Amino acid sequence: MPTPHAPSEDPQPAPGALGFDPDALRARYRAERDRRIRPDGSRQYLSTTGEFGYYVDDPYVEPTPDREPLDDRVEVVIIGGGFGGLVAGARLRQAGVRDIRVIEKAGDFGGTWYWNRYPGIHCDIESYIYMPLLEEVGHVPKWKYAPGEEIRQHARAIGRRFELYRDVCFQTEVTELRWDEDEFEWIIRTDRGDRMRARYVVVSSGPFSRPKLPGIPGIETFRGHTFHTSRWDYAYTGGDADGALHKLADKKVAVIGTGATAIQCVPHLGRDAEHLYVFQRTPSSVDVRDNRPTDPEWARTLTPGWQRRRQENFLTQVAGGGADEDLVSDGWTTSARLLQSLLPGASGGGDQVSPEQRGLMAELADFKKMNEIRARVDAVIENHTTAEALKPWYRYMCKRPTFSDTYLSTFNRTNVTLVDTAGRGVERITESGLVVGGVEYEVDCVIFATGFDIGGPPAERAGLDVHGRDGVTLAESWKDGPRTLHGFYSHGFPNFFHLGSLQNAVSVNFVHVLDEQAIHIAEVVAEADKRQARYIEPTAEAEAAWVATIRARAVDSHALLAECTPGYYNNEGMPSKQSQSYGGGPIEFYELIERWRTDGDMGEVIIQ
Ligand code: NDP
Numbered sequence: 001m002p003t004p005h006a007p008s009e010d011p012q013p014a015p016g017a018l019g020f021d022p023d024a025l026r027a028r029y030r031a032e033r034d035r036r037i038r039p040d041g042s043r044q045y046l047s048t049t050g051e052f053g054y055y056v057d058d059p060y061v062e063p064t065p066d067r068e069p070l071d072d073r074v075e076v077v078i079i080g081g082g083f084g085g086l087v088a089g090a091r092l093r094q095a096g097v098r099d100i101r102v103i104e105k106a107g108d109f110g111g112t113w114y115w116n117r118y119p120g121i122h123c124d125i126e127s128y129i130y131m132p133l134l135e136e137v138g139h140v141p142k143w144k145y146a147p148g149e150e151i152r153q154h155a156r157a158i159g160r161r162f163e164l165y166r167d168v169c170f171q172t173e174v175t176e177l178r179w180d181e182d183e184f185e186w187i188i189r190t191d192r193g194d195r196m197r198a199r200y201v202v203v204s205s206g207p208f209s210r211p212k213l214p215g216i217p218g219i220e221t222f223r224g225h226t227f228h229t230s231r232w233d234y235a236y237t238g239g240d241a242d243g244a245l246h247k248l249a250d251k252k253v254a255v256i257g258t259g260a261t262a263i264q265c266v267p268h269l270g271r272d273a274e275h276l277y278v279f280q281r282t283p284s285s286v287d288v289r290d291n292r293p294t295d296p297e298w299a300r301t302l303t304p305g306w307q308r309r310r311q312e313n314f315l316t317q318v319a320g321g322g323a324d325e326d327l328v329s330d331g332w333t334t335s336a337r338l339l340q341s342l343l344p345g346a347s348g349g350g351d352q353v354s355p356e357q358r359g360l361m362a363e364l365a366d367f368k369k370m371n372e373i374r375a376r377v378d379a380v381i382e383n384h385t386t387a388e389a390l391k392p393w394y395r396y397m398c399k400r401p402t403f404s405d406t407y408l409s410t411f412n413r414t415n416v417t418l419v420d421t422a423g424r425g426v427e428r429i430t431e432s433g434l435v436v437g438g439v440e441y442e443v444d445c446v447i448f449a450t451g452f453d454i455g456g457p458p459a460e461r462a463g464l465d466v467h468g469r470d471g472v473t474l475a476e477s478w479k480d481g482p483r484t485l486h487g488f489y490s491h492g493f494p495n496f497f498h499l500g501s502l503q504n505a506v507s508v509n510f511v512h513v514l515d516e517q518a519i520h521i522a523e524v525v526a527e528a529d530k531r532q533a534r535y536i537e538p539t540a541e542a543e544a545a546w547v548a549t550i551r552a553r554a555v556d557s558h559a560l561l562a563e564c565t566p567g568y569y570n571n572e573g574m575p576s577k578q579s580q581s582y583g584g585g586p587i588e589f590y591e592l593i594e595r596w597r598t599d600g601d602m603g604e605v606i607i608q
Contacts, residue, residue, distance in 0.1 A: 012360060018367075025367050025393075032393040033565045033573070036282060036423040041572040042455060045212040048228070051220065052213055055228050055448075059235075060114070061107030064171045069193035074167065075099035076525075077188055077198035079174050079464070081164075082111015084204030084499040084514040086155055087132050090162040091515070091522035092202075096529075101167045101198070103174055103190065109164070110155040112208050113148055116261070118232045119243045119268035121148030122291070124260060124403055125509050126328050129311045132515050137161050140299045144330075145291045149241050169194070177201060178467040179494060184535055186495065200525060200536075203464065204499035204514070208452040214256060218429040225445040229261045230452075236445065237272075245272035253277070254434055254441065256426060257449035258284055263402040265449065270410035277417050277441050279434060281425045282399070282565055283392045285373045287331045289403040311512045318508055319585045331403050332508060335396065339365045366395045380408040389420035398564035417441075454568050468493040482580060485538035485546045486593055488521060489605065494537040497521050503550050505586035513586065520593055524602060533606045542604035553583035 015021040038044055048055040075097055078085045081104030089100050106114045123130050127146035134140065137157050142150060159165050169190070176189040185197045211228045213219065227233045234240060238247030245268060253273040255262055258280045269276045309327075316323040317333040320340055326333050339362060374391045381387035390408065392399075411418050421427075421436050428435040433442040466474040469492045477483065477492055484490050487504030488497055499517050507513050528536050538546075558575055566573035582589045596602075 013364075018364065020367060020371060022364060022367060028393050029395070029563070029565075032423065033563065036566050037573045038566070040215075041566075041574045042568075044215050044572070045450075045453065046215045046219070047453060048211050048213060055213065056211060056231060058107060058171075059231050059233060060117070061171070064107075067192065070169070070196050071194070073185070073197040074101045075198065076101070076200045076202065077186070077196070078102045078202045078204065080104060080111065080204040080206060080209075080499075081106065081109045081159075081168065081170070082113070082204065082206045082209075083132055083155065083511045084111070084206060084518075085109075085202070086158045086162075086164065087511070087515045087518040088202045088204060088497075088499060088521060089164045090133055090136070090158060091518040092525060093162045093164075095522035095526040097522075097525065099167075100164065101169065101196070102164055103169045103172050103188070105171065105173045107170050108156065109159040109168075110152040111206050113152040113155055115209075115230045116232075117148060117152075117234075117241050118229045118261065118265045119237075119239060119241055119245060120264035120266075121241055122146065122264060123148075123151055125332070126314070126330055127151070128307065129314050129328060129509055130511055132511050133158055133161075134307050135304065140294060140302070143291055143293055145289065147241060174464060176465045176467070177496075178471075179469055179496075181469060184494070200495045200497070202497045202499065202521065205464075207454045207500070207510075210453040211448075212450060212453040213448055214425065214450050216256075216426045216429050221431050222429050222446055223431045224443060226448070228448045228450070229257075229265060239268075239272070243268040243271065245269065248273040248445075250274050251444040252442065254279060254443040254446045255449050256434075256446065257451065258282070259449065259451055260284065260400050260402045261451070262449035263404045263407045265447075267404070267406035267410045269447075270413050270416040273415065275415050275417070276410075277419050277434070277443060278411075279419045279421060279426050279436065280389065281421050281423060282394075282567070283390050284399060284402045285370065285392045285396060286376070286390075286407050287335075287373060287401060287403045288376075289405045290330075291405075311509065314509060315507055315512065315586055319587055321585075321587055331401070335369055335401070338369060339396075363395075369396050370394075377408060380412075382412050386411050386418050389418055394565040395560075395563070397569070398561075399567045399569060451568060455571075466493065466496070468496070481547075481578065483543055483547050485543045485605065486520075486596070487582075488517065488524075489536065489538050491538050491540045491543045494535040494607075502580050503546065504582060505589040506581045507586050516590055520597070523597055524605060527602055528606045531606060531608065533608055535607050536605050537607055538605050550580065550582065551578065554579040555583040 012022060046052055076092055078088050078100065081102045085102050086109060089102060092100055108114055122145045126144055127141035131141055131146060131151060131154050139154060139157065173191045174188055175191055178187045180187055185199055186201045188196050188198060211230045225236055236247060237245040239245040251273055252275045253269055254277045255266060255269060256279045258278065263284055263286060266278055313323050313327045314333065317326060318336045320336065322340060377387050377390045381390060410416055419436050419441060426434050426436055430440060433440045472492055482502050484503045487502050499514055504517065505513055524536060557579060558577055561570040561575035564570045
């Protein structure tokens with residue numbers, strides 16, 4: 001009998017049995033990563049400020065005329081009008097809070113869906129589980145994967161349904177938050193000269209709110225037209241998010257970047273531009289999309305609570321929990337199930353398996369999945385060199401997986417050229433084009449599909465200057481790393497809540513995570529108000545215990561991430577040693593905070 005955890009003599013099946021050679025794949029993955037690693041890591045990017053500030057001007061509204069600065073008091077200020085801010089507002093409203101003001105720099109609700117309106121934009125998570133509060137708003141999405149405009153309109157519908165338009169401040173940026181110890185209130189200053197007071201502040205600034213540009217030499221010299229995908233210039237391209245970019249018919253267009261955004265807009269550009277050049281540094285994994293309209297018969301069968309059940313079912317699948325039924329049944333859940341099913345112990349007896357063997361089997365399952373992704377490229381692409389260049393050589397979750405039934409075939413068009421930079425990126429930008437391998441590609445327009453700056457803690461990313469008790473700033477308080485209880489609040493910062501993934505649960509269905517957080521915050525606020533508490537603030541002991549739990553339960557993914565090709569998932573090849581999300585996974589986390597709410601007296605945070 002083998003003893004538990006005893007490594008077998010040759011744990012890796014022979015290549016013949018597998019149909020592929022794991023050692024050869026490992027070597028290829030490493031070589032591809034090595035040629036992309038850069039010493040400047042995330043410093044290679046330029047922020048969209050200063051001379052590049054025009055890249056983030058709002059193309060969707062007129063600048064608002066000056067308004068009188070506000071000097072008043074509200075119960076709750078929510079910073080951010082994306083889905084995080086909206087679900088926080090909705091859940092607080094449901095918990096009985098009457099006086100809520102959302103402050104948002106955009107001209108309307110929607111957050112990432114306000115800014116990102118590029119052609120082809122769709123949700124890559126199933127809309128029935130992604131779009132929050134569907135039952136409350138009374139909406140069933142029209143497609144399995146909703147287009148961006150439907151999602152943006154849904155965000156506005158939430159704003160109307162929960163009366164968040166009543167006191168909103170759009171086109172306004174918070175510049176400073178200062179705790180007033182005498183009044184037990186926050187003083188909030190904005191770029192419009194407001195100086196308002198609020199009992200509670202909720203920050204939900206979103207991970208994708210700051211577009212970034214690649215620091216390509218000469219970027220400032222380009223004389224043609226240029227914009228970032230998150231500020232699509234339809235005045236230049238014509239058309240709308242459904243495509244028909246008719247003004248590009250006589251234009252040569254360059255797209256830089258081949259991430260989740262490019263996968264969705266490239267098919268439209270390829271169809272409508274005179275010529276499209278796609279500048280690629282690292283190809284994405286592109287799986288089957290299979291979008292379809294909602295079946296009205298199915299919609300009629302939905303019973304109250306259906307959305308929550310579906311969200312929880314998806315979460316269980318992708319968190320590796322193994323549910324009996326797969327309600328969503330798409331690329332996310334089937335990949336998760338495939339990876340799970342190939343793990344030893346999947347059908348019981350998992351304790352008999354060493355962590356090394358589990359790791360190895362997970363890697364083999366991953367190779368199998370990525371082989372399928374690469375085989376799909378061969379099946380679709382006609383030109384051999386192009387097909388080879390479009391194949392991703394890294395593990396499935398090293399980059400955000402993408403799904404499209406039109407992206408790959410775009411490269412079969414004669415007016416579309418893939419300019420593969422062999423992992424090195426665009427060399428140089430000139431007045432009239434882009435240079436790769438010494439060849440200059442002259443273009444009329446350069447579109448940056450180069451993503452967002454996600455570094456730094458939420459408040460810092462939002463550009464917030466937060467002064468808590470005794471004037472101590474959040475940055476000072478967190479100088480040795482973030483400190484929270486359950487990710488929601490920090491000692492020294494009373495009545496101040498964070499939404500996001502820090503020291504909390506994470507999932508690819510991020511809006512579901514935000515909604516769970518909003519429910520928690522609303523319950524704590526309602527309870528504090530019921531008890532007429534002085535304020536909400538975690539004790540130093542409770543906070544320290546949670547920081548210790550985060551450390552102790554951290555899944556050590558450093559080695560795995562360090563092996564990945566660079567990208568924002570691994571801080572451009574320099575992953576942090578300390579994970580800042582709850583290592584027990586989202587399901588365990590939600591059980592934990594629900595127990596905390598129901599079993600305890602919330603005495604760790606509600607201060608009488
Ligand atoms: P990403 O950060 O994923 O992609 C940026 C792209 O720019 C990469 O392909 C990168 O290459 C490339 N790039 C950067 N610098 C250079 C350079 N110097 N030369 C050439 N190429 C360069 O941004 P996205 O906007 O595509 O996606 C961001 C995130 O937004 C996604 O991961 C996803 O979470 C979310 N999203 C969600 C959608 C949804 O449907 N829910 C849709 C779209 C986006 P390299 O990989 O080599 O770094």
